[in-house]
Structure formats: structure tokens, C-alpha cells
Amino acid sequence: MSRIMPLVGNEYVLGFRKQLEWSGLIASAFFFGKIGAGLFMMSVYTESRLGMLIGLTIVLGGKGGAHMLFLGKPWRFWRGMSQPGTSWVSRGLWAMTFMTVFGGAALILPAGSTLFMPLAIIAAFFAFIVAVYDGFLLTSSNAIPIWNTALMPVMCMFYAFLGGTTLTLFLTHFGIIPPSIIEPVLSTVETILLAVNLAIVFLYLITCINSGGARKKSFELLVKGPYAVAFFSLAIGLGLIFTLVMTVISGSHAGPGVVAMVTVADLIGHYLIFFLFLRAGVFKPVFGLLKI
Amino acid sequence: MHYGMVIDLKRCVGCQACTIACKAENGTPPGVMYTKVLDQVSGEFPNVRKQFVPVLCNHCVNAPCQRVCPTGATYKREDGLVLVDHDKCMGCRACYVACPYNNRIFLKRGKLKSGYHGKVFTPYEAVKYKEHQDGIVEKCKFCSHRVDQGLKPACVQTCPADARIFGDLDDPESKVSRLIRSRGGVQPLSEDSTEPSVYYLS
Numbered sequence: 031m032s033r034i035m036p037l038v039g040n041e042y043v044l045g046f047r048k049q050l051e052w053s054g055l056i057a058s059a060f061f062f063g064k065i066g067a068g069l070f071m072m073s074v075y076t077e078s079r080l081g082m083l084i085g086l087t088i089v090l091g092g093k094g095g096a097h098m099l100f101l102g103k104p105w106r107f108w109r110g111m112s113q114p115g116t117s118w119v120s121r122g123l124w125a126m127t128f129m130t131v132f133g134g135a136a137l138i139l140p141a142g143s144t145l146f147m148p149l150a151i152i153a154a155f156f157a158f159i160v161a162v163y164d165g166f167l168l169t170s171s172n173a174i175p176i177w178n179t180a181l182m183p184v185m186c187m188f189y190a191f192l193g194g195t196t197l198t199l200f201l202t203h204f205g206i207i208p209p210s211i212i213e214p215v216l217s218t219v220e221t222i223l224l225a226v227n228l229a230i231v232f233l234y235l236i237t238c239i240n241s242g243g244a245r246k247k248s249f250e251l252l253v254k255g256p257y258a259v260a261f262f263s264l265a266i267g268l269g270l271i272f273t274l275v276m277t278v279i280s281g282s283h284a285g286p287g288v289v290a291m292v293t294v295a296d297l298i299g300h301y302l303i304f305f306l307f308l309r310a311g312v313f314k315p316v317f318g319l320l321k322i
Numbered sequence: 323m324h325y326g327m328v329i330d331l332k333r334c335v336g337c338q339a340c341t342i343a344c345k346a347e348n349g350t351p352p353g354v355m356y357t358k359v360l361d362q363v364s365g366e367f368p369n370v371r372k373q374f375v376p377v378l379c380n381h382c383v384n385a386p387c388q389r390v391c392p393t394g395a396t397y398k399r400e401d402g403l404v405l406v407d408h409d410k411c412m413g414c415r416a417c418y419v420a421c422p423y424n425n426r427i428f429l430k431r432g433k434l435k436s437g438y439h440g441k442v443f444t445p446y447e448a449v450k451y452k453e454h455q456d457g458i459v460e461k462c463k464f465c466s467h468r469v470d471q472g473l474k475p476a477c478v479q480t481c482p483a484d485a486r487i488f489g490d491l492d493d494p495e496s497k498v499s500r501l502i503r504s505r506g507g508v509q510p511l512s513e514d515s516t517e518p519s520v521y522y523l524s
Contacts, residue, residue, distance in 0.1 A: 043360055051415045110393055117389070171420050172420075173420055311419070313422065317510055
């Protein structure tokens with residue numbers, strides 16, 4: 031069927047229809063949400079107040095800002111909290127709110143306060159939800175089969191951990207946050223996370239190869255269509271393979287230039303992979319398996 | 323009471339009269355169609371066949387758009403109509419990506435600032451555009467305002483080929499129920515378990 035049905039936009043033709051609404055700003059929101067929450071979680075682990083503050087700022091300013099720019103009626107955003115029972119958008123909004131409240135409360139406490147760690151751990155729990163909820167949000171959409179896979183939340187979780195580790199490594203290396211974890215350990219964690227992410231993306235693509243219909247169309251857009259160059263060269267090549275090779279080669283002796291380069295490459299790859307997954311989203315034809 | 327629609331694909335002639343009737347009834351801005359007729363060409367020369375497929379919101383019993391809506395703007399009436407409260411929608415478009423039928427339309431900001439003749443509105447546009455808001459998602463309402471008065475939706479009323487039939491799916495003696503029974507009406511994407519209230523006859 032996928033060979034016969036055309037890929038269409040808004041034309042008056044029956045076929046696979048591309049989703050045209052979720053794109054750059056939503057990809058930005060997902061990106062900032064994951065790297066901010068990842069950095070926040072890492073900073074709670076390393077007990078770095080500045081790291082927590084930067085993570086929280088990235089989530090609030092980056093993710094929150096992108097969402098506000100994206101919404102058609104931004105001043106009604108508070109209404110989005112009313113359906114946490116069924117909507118992942120609502121759940122994400124609540125998680126962001128709790129992360130801000132508990133994280134903010136932990137940060138305003140004086141140094142050495144006994145309440146700091148309990149509040150920081152609760153905030154880290156909500157940061158974890160912020161990091162993974164967009165995966166569940168995409169998975170919950172049956173309409174777009176390439177998103178509707180259990181690997182999506184797993185991928186979001188590991189990309190958040192990777193983003194958090196990369197930023198922690200960068201901030202530690204440049205002396206912005208104190209080195210609570212020795213750099214060789216961070217470099218090893220970074221290498222493992224890059225390898226795991228590469229494996230998950232590979233697994234994700236493998237599951238698409240043998241699929242049919244709309245998922246196959248999306249897969250073709252990613253690997254053969256207009257997004258193939260960006261997908262292979264930037265999202266996979268630069269974001270995962272180049273960074274993995276550089277991390278393995280330089281190990282814990284990487285200079286500032288290498289660390290900065292790995293950080294930038296990782297962030298570019300991170301942003302692009304989810305941006306391209308969004309852009310490659312294709313709806314099934316109206317009749318699906320039905321023959322008319 | 324559960325309102326539904328039956329679309330007879332053998333009767334549809336692809337004239338788009340339903341598309342125009344819907345636009346006239348709802349006064350939607352350029353590019354916004356609650357319903358439209360898609361076409362599909364199949365076969366190989368010389369055995370080529372053209373099929374017309376009218377599409378609209380399916381007012382699903384298990385509506386995914388309602389489930390994912392974070393504001394509760396999308397709601398379901400007791401008579402089965404799935405509607406959008408324009409004053410509650412925040413324009414997140416979660417419903418747009420959740421609808422397997424791709425039948426939701428986002429009105430971009432500024433969409434209502436110009437009509438079919440540029441920035442000068444016709445008197446009709448000036449009146450009807452007040453019923454819309456930009457920055458939110460809209461969709462077919464099964465002409466709830468007409469149905470509430472005992473009238474048929476505009477597309478059904480207008481169809482010259484009688485390809486669209488509207489009625490109560492809960493009533494086994496209604497025309498829609500009898501047609502579904504006798505001709506084996508099928509629901510689009512039934513494998514998604516959304517239970518659409520629109521059936522197609524082929």
C-alpha cells in the first residue's frame with residue numbers, strides 16, 4: 031500500500047499526510063526540557079547549586095519560552111493543567127511546576143540546611159518526569175506511527191542523561207561549577223551514554239525497517255528523503271558517532287577545545303534528531319487497511 | 323441518541339458542494355475546510371478508476387483528541403458530538419497530532435485578519451469571522467447549531483447526490499442504521515479503536 035499511496039500535504043488527495051504543526055518550536059521545547067532536566071539531575075547528584083540553577087533556568091526559560099512562543103493562545107497556558115488524568119501535556123506542565131517549586135525552594139535555602147537534599151531529590155524526581163514525558167506524549171499518538179513506539183520514552187530518558195552529563199562535563203571543565211565528580215568518571219559515563227544512545231537509535235531504525243504503511247513512509251523520509259542528509263550527517267554522524275569517537279580518543283585528558291567541540295556536537299545532534307523525528311511524522315491514510 | 327453520518331462512496335460525484343456548503347454555513351477563512359472531498363486514482367492505464375472520498379471529523383466515541391486535550395476544550399456531548407470550546411483552547415495542537423484522520427485545523431495567528439478579498443471583509447465575513455478565534459484548533463461540529471434546531475448539517479442538506487446521510491445511530495430503524503446494516507458500513511481506521519460515528523458505504 032505504501033508504494034501506491036502518495037505522500038501529501040494539504041492537497042485534496044487520499045494518501046499519507048505529513049503532520050505540519052509540531053516542528054521547530056516543539057523540538058526546541060523538547061531539547062531544552064531534556065538538557066535542562068538532565069543537568070538538574072546531575073547537579074543534584076553532584077550537589078552543585080549553580081548547576082541546579084542553570085538546569086532550572088534552561089527548563090523554565092528555554093522549554094517554557096519555546097512552549098509559550100508555540101502556543102496559539104499563550105496567556106491561556108494555565109488551562110493546560112486541568113487534565114492530568116488523561117493528557118501528557120498537562121502532566122508535563124505539572125512536572126515543570128513542581129520541579130520549579132521544589133528546586134527553587136531548595137536553592138533559596140542557606141548552605142548546609144538539612145532540608146536542602148530532600149527538596150532537591152523531590153525536584154530531581156520531577157525533573158526526571160520533565161525529561162521523559164515528551165517521549166510518552168509522542169508515544170501516546172496512535173495517529174503517527176513513527177512516534178507510537180515504546181522506545182520513544184527510553185530514548186528521551188537517555189538523551190536527557192547524555193545532555194545532562196555533557197553539560198556537567200563542560201561546566202566542570204571550564205570551572206563554572208566545582209568538580210564534585212572527578213572528570214575521568216564523567217568522561218566514562220559520557221562514553222557509555224553515547225554508546226547506549228547510538229544503540230537505541232539503531233534499534234529504533236531497525237524496528238522501522240520491517241514496518242509498513244505510515245511508519246515506513248516516515249522511515250523513508252528520514253533515511254532516503256529530504257531529511258536523510260541532516261539525519262545521517264548531523265543527528266547521527268556529528269551528534270553520536272563523532273562525539274563518541276572524540277570522547278574515546280581523548281578520554282579524560284581532553285583539552286578545552288575538544289570538550290567545547292564535543293558539547294556543541296552533542297547538542298546539535300540532540301536537537302536535530304528530535305526535530306527530524308517530528309518533521310518525519312506521517313499520518314496513516316484515512317482508510318488505513320481498508321480497500322475501497 | 324447518538325448522531326452519526328453515513329457516506330455512500332458510490333453516490334459521491336466529487337462536486338465539492340459539501341465543502342462549499344460547509345464554508346458558507348460556518349464562514350471559515352481561506353484555507354480552512356471542516357470537510358472536503360479527497361480523490362484517489364487507482365489502477366493502471368487503460369483500467370483507471372477515480373474514487374471520491376469525503377472526509378470530516380468522525381466524532382469518535384473513543385475520541386483521542388478529547389483524551390489528549392490538556393485544557394478540556396475538546397468535549398463530548400451526550401448526543402455523541404465532539405466539540406471544541408473556543409474559549410478554553412490554548413492552541414497546543416496536541417489534538418491535531420492525536421487525530422488519526424488529520425481532520426483538525428489550526429487557525430494561525432492573524433488568520434482572521436484577511437478574508438477572501440484581502441483585508442477588506444465582505445459583510446458576510448465581517449459577521450461570521452466573529453464566531454472564530456485565531457490561535458486555536460477548530461474542526462467540523464456536525465453543524466451542532468443546526469442539529470439543535472432539528473435541521474440536518476449543511477453538507478448533508480446540500481449534497482446533490484444524496485451521498486451523505488445523517489441520523490441517530492442508536493435507533494435501529496433510522497436510515498443510517500438500516501444502511502449500515504444492509505450495505506455493511508465500515509468505519510475508517512477501525513483498527514485504531516476510535517469508534518468513529520462516520521461510516522462509509524462502498
